[in-house]
Amino acid sequence: FNFNFIKDFWEVVKVDFLAFINEFHENGKLVKGSNSSCIVLIPKIESPQRVEDYRPISLIGCMFKVVAKFLANRLKAMIGNVISDCQLAFVQGRSIFDGVVVANEIIEESKCLPFKVDFEKAYDSINWEFFQYVMEKMGFPLKWRKWIDECVSTAIIFVLLNGSPSGEFGVGKRLRQGDPLAPFLFLIVAKGLNALMCKVVKCHVFNGYSFEHQSVSVSHLQYADDTLIIGGASSHNVWVIKSIL
Secondary structure: OOHHHHHHOHHHHHHHHHHHHHHHHHHOOOOOOOOEEEEEEEEOOOOOOOHHHEEEEEEEOHHHHHHHHHHHHHHHHHHHHHOOOOEOOOOOOOOHHHHHHHHHHHHHHOOEEEEEEEOOOHHHOOOHHHHHHHHHHOOOOHHHHHHHHHHHHOOEEEEEEOOEEOOOEEOOOOOOOOOOOHHHHHHHHHHHHHHHHHHHHHOOOOOOEEOOOOOOEEOEEEEOOEEEEEEEOOHHHHHHHHHHO
């Protein structure tokens, strides 16, 4: 069912719909089939020739999307309290343009070492054990971790082939483009790299960039799955970056 159907026939479906939501909230379980989605390929470039030239987007069913939106809204309201100020994407009150301004000013006015890290196929490369570890260290209760695990691990997808759906198959514990939860979950994963950078700066192992006549120092800026590491132009800093990555 789509959202228009649910709105138009709310009086008919509301009891079952609310039972579905309550079942997930109380027991952390999704009804079988509610977390299936259709993969649509969106071209990245004007004339795509290879599989890599397409971005797979998941068209997720509205039943699961309501659950995911509930969780995403809760994360959105508090994520800024647990995510570093260096992360500028998907956090209320922050803008990626602030990072662009800071980066341009540093690079234009100083001799520094800018190093850009871009995670290829970021949503597909997440180590789920590491993700659960980071969530636990950030203080997420067990119930929350079970909710997230259920949302990710039960995902089933199919592909439209010449207008006909293929057989369904699982995606493992990967994030899906189009899932309302995905951006916020990746911020939690990216916090691991942020923690490492903060640690080496605090221990004076890595030298970030310090603005003249100010006590402010910048070692890295994050934009979701993109990270810009900024430090003094030295071979030692290069070695530290290589060791972290």
